[in-house]
Amino acid sequence: MVCELISVGTELLLGNIVNTNTQFLAEKCALLGLSSYYQVTVGDNRERLAEAIRTALKRSDIVILTGGLGPTEDDLTKEVCAEVMDFPLAEDAHTRERLEEFFKNSIYKKISENNWKQAMIPDGAKVLDNHNGTAPGLILEKYGKSAILLPGPPNELIPLFMEQVYPYLQKLQPEIIRSQMVKICGVGESQVEDKLLDLIDKQTNPTIATYAKTGEVHLRVTAKAGSTEEADKRIKPVVKEIKRRFGDFVYSTREDETLEMAVVRLLRKLELTVTTAESCTGGMLAARLTNVPGVSEVFREGFITYANKAKRKILDVSKSTLKKYGAVSEQTAKEMATGGVFATDADVCVAITGLAGPGGGSEEKPVGLVYIACYLKDEVKVEKYQFKGNREKIREQSVVKALDLLRRSILDNYR
């Protein structure tokens, strides 16, 4: 089966946003074993959108459209798709009710009239309830083809797709496709590929695909088979071999488990509590940890000590250390981590101090220099990094390395 992705939105044509939806959908469609030959982006223009839909329905079995489902004048996807596929629009009582419910709790006092057009549904379409926004998703089926309409905001699109569209597409496919993630932290992408070269070279079924993320590499092992059991049987030895080769660098084999989730899982299992002491990352590490629901069991408080005075007052970093070695130094990082544990009743503290730039660098201490320390059981580990990239990239990489240091420190102490 051939699937085509159409992104709708003038903001894409103007380059105001990066099209991450297409990457997400393309990856998932590939996972489902759907073939993909074209991805198209069109603006909020009736004629060109209609033409794109007609062309896609001719050459593909499944057309997934994203964006243009909202309440504004520019939002045309539903109207145009319904017209092309000859579905009349009618108000859907269920969707109207959901909208009323949504707006009842809204912070906006006045609901503009155009919002109600979101309750107009192509007659006969499957309605996919959107739990994170107002515009529902839709599936229109005709002539053996499916058009799937999804809202543009990723936080609406992703859960809607995973919960309602993925199972729908799975049913359309004759072969069973199964896959398993292996998530690695602390090894570069080309190093990972080098270490798996023999496996990748001879791969047919299962296949191994690598995806580079900031500070991480994700491997997806995918097998096709006649049954779930058979597919899983193909995957299992390959995953086992990858885990053998990378050992502790593998932090998870769960599809939806992020690095911070794996860290929190480990902390919960061992009943350890953690605190954070951040300088250049300014709260990003704590923010990532507290992304994880249920983190309150293991994380109670954290500190952002941006100024030297704050490092001294809150974390008891000594004046002489700051004077002698500077705020960005191994010694300061160590004292921050130690101070974090003593200022709280936490078992572990991770500290970050560095130069995120763009200003403030010197020959001796260039922008990108970051020290990360972890205090656990009367012992402080500290690591020095020289990161590349802009302020955002340096801060992001620091957080990943801090989470990974925390993870490795715990593993080293509790095995």
Next chain:
Amino acid sequence: MVCELISVGTELLLGNIVNTNTQFLAEKCALLGLSSYYQVTVGDNRERLAEAIRTALKRSDIVILTGGLGPTEDDLTKEVCAEVMDFPLAEDAHTRERLEEFFKNSIYKKISENNWKQAMIPDGAKVLDNHNGTAPGLILEKYGKSAILLPGPPNELIPLFMEQVYPYLQKLQPEIIRSQMVKICGVGESQVEDKLLDLIDKQTNPTIATYAKTGEVHLRVTAKAGSTEEADKRIKPVVKEIKRRFGDFVYSTREDETLEMAVVRLLRKLELTVTTAESCTGGMLAARLTNVPGVSEVFREGFITYANKAKRKILDVSKSTLKKYGAVSEQTAKEMATGGVFATDADVCVAITGLAGPGGGSEEKPVGLVYIACYLKDEVKVEKYQFKGNREKIREQSVVKALDLLRRSILDNYR
């Protein structure tokens, strides 16, 4: 003039990478005043690539192709484009020389034979030397149309485009295009559009485009004219009118200024320092503030008080308040903000306490309930919100509202 972007590469169809090249090129083309109606992605397939190029040359004046210029079997862009536009290929001595030079300094001992195919150039094409890789860029002109072929790796494409293609495109354009951003916080997208309906309805030159971000709406006013001055003269009264209608809801008219940058600018101007006291956002507010280079002048420390005990110990929230009203309450938010100022020497403190979910909600206090307080000059403002969406969305919206409350509190006190 109409420009179309074609991305070539099966890795894009499979969702292995995000297509950032298209965003980069689209933004630059828009800035040059080129119209853009389509972006297309095709795989490394001869027939489909040829078809995409033919279609694009029919409906657009300029076609920019990225990817597929390398040495491998899969790299077809140059061959196919030359065939479609009827350019014979011939070895280019200059490019051959550059390749020899490149490989002389290469880390690879053995240069595979297929690398030399990169010296084969469509006869009559402009060669764009690539200083960061082996495949040169190309411009093919025929029938009043231009096809521009660029290498896929962003570190090759971006400098090549900026240095050699941007000036080429600039010369093709007769008209000047200018635009100005107006960024609004605290008003929903449809409300913004309602309030501008008359302006949007009659727009031709300049035009007004709206973009919804989390908790924000951005408006871009764009004018075409014969000169920069004339274009700016068209934009000015429209921007003035938008600012008049939205007053303090407009936080910036600067292209690259984010909400946190506007807040930090305001703090710096008034020489105020700020601290943060976060519960459910767990450091996200501080992380956003510290995104801004130079924030250290106005932000020295911040606190994440996730547990009640931390709220009491660090921010001096009273035991009886927590007992009587709970951690998620107006009273606790107020005491957190007040405590933040007294625990530091900051002038202002923003505090956030809420239920980000998914667990922990009740009928009285449902998930999404968030209180945000701001202490400034012996006065605490507190706002209550009931946000929709998942944990991430609730936390994100809380941070935007907190930044906006901080901004509005300062404006109210210092005008």
